[in-house]
Amino acid sequence: TSNAMINACRDFLMLAQTHSKKWQKSLQYERDQRIRLEETLEQLAKQHNHLERAFRGATVLSANAPGNMDSSKDQCCSSKGDMSDEDDDNEFFDAPEIITMPESMGHKRTGSNISGASSDISLDEQYKHQGEDPKKEKRTRIPHKPNYSLNLWSIMKNCIGKELSKIPMPVNFNEPLSMLQRLTEDLEYHDLLDRAAKCESSLEQLCYVAAFTVSSYSTTVFRTSKPFNPLLGETFELDRLEENGYRSICEQVSHHPPAAAHHADSRHGWTLRQEIKITSKFRGKYLSIMPLGTIHCIFHATGNHYTWKKVTTTVHNIIVGKLWIDQSGEIEILNHKTNGRCILKFVPYSYFSR
Numbered sequence: 001t002s003n004a005m006i007n008a009c010r011d012f013l014m015l016a017q018t019h020s021k022k023w024q025k026s027l028q029y030e031r032d033q034r035i036r037l038e039e040t041l042e043q044l045a046k047q048h049n050h051l052e053r054a055f056r057g058a059t060v061l062s063a064n065a066p067g068n069m070d071s072s073k074d075q076c077c078s079s080k081g082d083m084s085d086e087d088d089d090n091e092f093f094d095a096p097e098i099i100t101m102p103e104s105m106g107h108k109r110t111g112s113n114i115s116g117a118s119s120d121i122s123l124d125e126q127y128k129h130q131g132e133d134p135k136k137e138k139r140t141r142i143p144h145k146p147n148y149s150l151n152l153w154s155i156m157k158n159c160i161g162k163e164l165s166k167i168p169m170p171v172n173f174n175e176p177l178s179m180l181q182r183l184t185e186d187l188e189y190h191d192l193l194d195r196a197a198k199c200e201s202s203l204e205q206l207c208y209v210a211a212f213t214v215s216s217y218s219t220t221v222f223r224t225s226k227p228f229n230p231l232l233g234e235t236f237e238l239d240r241l242e243e244n245g246y247r248s249i250c251e252q253v254s255h256h257p258p259a260a261a262h263h264a265d266s267r268h269g270w271t272l273r274q275e276i277k278i279t280s281k282f283r284g285k286y287l288s289i290m291p292l293g294t295i296h297c298i299f300h301a302t303g304n305h306y307t308w309k310k311v312t313t314t315v316h317n318i319i320v321g322k323l324w325i326d327q328s329g330e331i332e333i334l335n336h337k338t339n340g341r342c343i344l345k346f347v348p349y350s351y352f353s354r
Contacts, residue, residue, distance in 0.1 A: 143176060175225035180236035180250040182227045183262050183276060187238075189215035190246055190266065197269040197299050202338050209297060209306050210333055210342045216310075217327055224315065224323040229258060241267070259293075269300045276310075287315040305336040311346050 189212060196208035230236075230252035238248040246266035253261050259277040274295040281288045291310040298305050311329035328348035334341055 173226055174228050175223065177227045178230050178234070178236060179227045179258070179278075180230050180234065180252065180260060180262075183250050183260060183274075184236060184238050184248050185219070186216040186262075187246065187248055187264055187272070188218070190244060193266065193270045193272070193297065194245075194268040197266075197301060200302070202302065202304055202335060202340055205299065205302065205304060206306070206333065206335060206340055206342050210344060212297075213308055213331055213333060213344065220313065220325045220327070224325055230260070231255075271298045271300070272296070282318070285316070285318060287318055289313040289315070303337055306333055307336065308333040314348070 192208050192212040192215065196205045196212070199205040199208065232252055232255040235249060235251045237250075241247050245268055246264055248262065248264035250260055250262040253259055253275075254277075257277055257279065259275065262272075262274045262276070264272045272295070275293045277292040279290045279292060281290075290312050294307050294309055296305065296307050308331050311327050311331055314326045314328060316324050316326065326349050327346040329346055331344040331346070332341060333344070
């Protein structure tokens with residue numbers, strides 16, 4: 001048995017030496033590949049820096065063109081004049097011992113009433129303009145995001161596995177909206193709930209509610225930016241009673257973890273409320289956003305009470321490539337009055353999916 005043990009140990013030693021050589025070769029190969037990648041990234045960074053300097057130099061040359069020299073001279077002259085005025089203001093003078101009050105220059109009335117008539121006309125026009133109700137112009141879209149170069153990997157490389165709310169992110173990745181406004185955007189297709197409120201059949205009403213549930217993801221194809229986190233106690237109110245017959249209010253009720261409460265009611269006979277808590281994880285290549293909380297929709301005429309939850313949203317190509325968003329999971333819409341159910345399945349994108 002001792003000879004068999006010695007032979008087995010000898011075979012294991014030879015096998016370990018053989019595999020150790022393979023592991024050393026593979027490790028050396030990976031090390032060389034990493035060095036090449038670092039050199040390539042360094043070269044790309046140098047080229048990017050060189051292009052930025054060239055662009056800045058070109059803008060400086062265009063600013064120093066002959067047409068702009070006169071304006072720059074005027075600015076210099078005006079700045080010099082301002083400096084001299086500041087120097088004059090900073091000079092010290094003794095206060096006079098005797099103060100003389102200037103005579104009051106009153107308005108002398110003439111025999112003509114032209115000035116009085118003109119002042120009366122101007123006051124009448126002012127009151128007339130104040131009495132008018134100016135029409136409020138509302139913007140139809142948010143401004144474009146400024147295109148600034150940013151080294152994303154230097155920020156995200158130490159944040160793998162962390163929650164997004166605890167990662168300090170630059171504002172380049174945000175859109176100029178609050179999370180409360182994004183939650184209110186779920187009511188964009190409110191007419192589906194208006195139609196559902198008129199339905200007498202609970203099955204048809206459930207179909208409209210399912211369509212409304214899917215409509216909240218209508219803009220995720222193009223909007224890949226993150227909204228700003230609201231302050232604790234911040235509210236956002238949307239009043240559309242005159243135009244569309246509904247109003248909505250949303251409030252940030254918790255900061256860690258972030259949570260918001262949303263309530264909307266309509267003249268057409270429905271009420272919507274939801275409490276949303278969002279948790280997120282950064283996984284290196286993608287970002288997972290998991291909304292927690294239940295959405296309630298109540299129809300006053302039929303008394304049907306529907307509840308559902310949102311699915312997981314995944315943001316792909318965080319480091320390299322174009323950002324795109326995908327939804328995955330199941331939404332179960334439950335009617336608590338009739339016990340009717342509707343299951344919506346969101347299939348994640350894959351190369352083999354049709």
